Amino acid sequence: MLFPTVSFGVFFLCVFIGFWYVFRRSVERRMFLVAASYLFYAFWDWRFCFLLLLSTAASWGFGLLIGREKEYFWRKLFLVLSVVFNLLLLGFFKYYNFFAESANALIGYFAHGSAASATAAAATGAQSGGFIFPALAIIMPVGISFYTFKSMSYVFDVYLCELPAVRSFLDVALYVSFFPQIASGPIVHAVDFIPQIEQATALGAEPGSKPIEAARAFELFMSGLLKKMVFANFLSTLFVDPVLSDPSTYNAIEVALAAVGYSVVIYSDFSGYSDMAIAVALLLGFKTPANFNRPYVSFSVTEFWKRWHITFSSWLRNYLYFSMGGSRFGKARTLVALFFTMVLGGLWHGAALTFVAWGVMQGLALALERGFGYGNTRHPNALVAAIQIALTFAFVTLSWLVFRAPSLDSVLAWFAALGNFSKGITLLSPLVIALLAAGLAMHAIPERARASCRSAWVALPVVARGGAIAAFFALLAVVSMSGVAPFIYFQF
């Protein structure tokens, strides 16, 4: 069930009425939200609800064990067991075939003389020597990467004493399964969500109270839709996908701009989904930290990761980078920790060498910037700062190219196509150029201007706001594609 569909509209209207009008007690609302979240998840595949329940139960149990234990050894042991459990769960569904294939290739190299024979044997299910991992047709449950990280966040936060162990299973279940965030994030940390539950589920009890940040929610939902249905859908369909699927047939300018276009597309797609998820949560009284903050105005890769997928990067920082020692054990150790944090961050996106290569690029860039003390402050000279931003954007764009590519050979094909100056320009229309420019320019709108617009929006009376929302959707009906395109980050 995707956000911009009638099905979701009907589902959410029922949830909204149930939450605010039917169920008034806090415990009822928690139960209702958990039931609604599981129903939402079951729309993809009801069988995966059991997996979600298992992950939740394990985290809740390990959280209680860690919370009760005072001994460092036992707390650490329970944390490790919890991490291993969650990683096994995630690993089996997401990475099994990748590792089985790699292991088979290695075994085949020694046992069969070639990797191909071992992989072929595995594909046919043949057991050769007992060391071949069979290829399994495992379906990856929607959102497993996101909710597994949320489960781990809860246990980590209890271990790090950021949060007391939660005795209520319902609260942990609500945190892990909360439907606006389950399919594609944001990966809200337990310490940011669980303390809200009591307050959010008790809202609206007083007569005349106004518990919902509705103006902000409507604004975010519309901005998310605009990003997804105009910028992401238009650019990917009209330009980026055709060019990047076969760069050799397009002019060098188109090939280069398609990479820039993909940067706009992935930002619009993912931040658009995040905006909508934050908006839906707000309408139920739950606040979510920002997940994106104009990432393409970053002057360094270090700053980029403070602005891009913020809930994910802060997860990596708080629970992975700090666990590896962070910056406490000298410069060399810090750089190694940074590098491997990003490599694992790349692997989180999927079992493919391109994701690992993307993580290596990010890790190397962060380590280099840290090593040379670069990237913490913007240069005071505007021209130099602009060059810093352009260089960072160029690096990020190249890394997205690796991220998107089905194989590293495709990246090489893209580079080779940069020499195609003799081919005619076929897809670069004025509309595409306008979308590319607007997609990048949206990052340049200063926060002050955004705040002014927001103030004007908030000041609108109900009728005018409703009319403006209708006009916005009518505008979407004028320009939108005839079908529904999927969100990029759903695959993770």
Added chain:
Amino acid sequence: MDKAFGTKREDRSSPNGVLATVAVALIAFSLLCGQSLWIPASRISDLHLRAIALAMTDAASSFAESAGLDGYVPEARDAFLAATGLSDHPDWDGRYFNRRSADSEMATGSPNAPGADAAVGTETATGTGTAGDSSLVTVEERPAAAEGGLAQAIPFAMISPALGPDASAQNGDPQGAQSAGAPAKLPARTATIHSPDNPLKVFFFGDSQVFSLGSGLSRDAGKGSGISVDILAIHSSGFIRSDYYDWPAKLKDTLGQTPYDAAVLMLGMNDHQSFRDSAGTILKKESPEWNEAYKEKCRELIDLALASVPRVYWIGMPVVKNGVYEKGLDYIDKIQSEVALEYSPNLVVRVSLRDAIPGAGKPYADSVSLPGGKSLRVMAGDGAHFTVEGGQLAMKPLFDLLCADYPFSEVPVAKLPE
């Protein structure tokens, strides 16, 4: 000011305020977009919910029509599409998408079936072909279609391919019936020798799977070779749900405007769902009535294609990762194969994807091993669509068939991933 989240307390509304805002927005939107309110309602997968939603949107549409405001948005859309040049783009056009009147059938499932289509393709229509040959093919080549009555609706003169004696020889001969995945050796039936200057024009159309398969075939052929492939991939489309995408109308227009030497058809990934027949009766999937109606849908489209091209290559269903989805596709594959057998193998050639990747009788595999030992990812992350490289491998049998079936000045060599 809320420091953590950057919002002001005065932004807040009551639940009543939210509902009032939504109600105002819905009423205003209904007035502006009355003509097309049924479209989002038609995407609801549950039959009963969809019936309720459609009844409500129809009422709202009538109200909007009486208010006289519902014409502005369609006019603005037409103006926008004309100004941006998107009027003829397959993903924006309004002639084939969302045609409620195109078919009284409304499937009980969503056109955007889970695990199915995701990608969107683009269309290029170029070149000229040799489909204008004048000899006729009688519908008796496909007995079941003749009985079904649909073929009679197509004027004989429209059925152009020149198979002549070869085709006639197959009439009523069970031995002549092809087996899916192992088509009979076809004689060349055109005098045209194809070359890079006069390439074999292939029209590859269907659902989102065509994006990777079509690109794969295109890559197999390579640029400037004797085979030129035009692709039209419409995500979430199928033989059924022509209210979502009207393939018969699109095919008639496209093939009527541009001659092709062959058509390649790949539809069915979204078809394992119940639908209504023209009388409004629900046909439950896998029931005998559903089977027959589905076969008739297939025949309708194939006959339309055969009216303009000499031969249709019909791609079967792939092996997918999701077990439930796989069972559905396997069922569709069998039904489609039965329909293919009704046609002369000179007219319709069934090409098995399952035999190509992962291989006959083998289970689903994300990757395959290349001869050099390198592992190649052939399936996308959703476990249902091919990667473009996977499409290259999967389309190698079709590429070989094209090379064998048509004369070339220099036989093209497939460019496969290494």
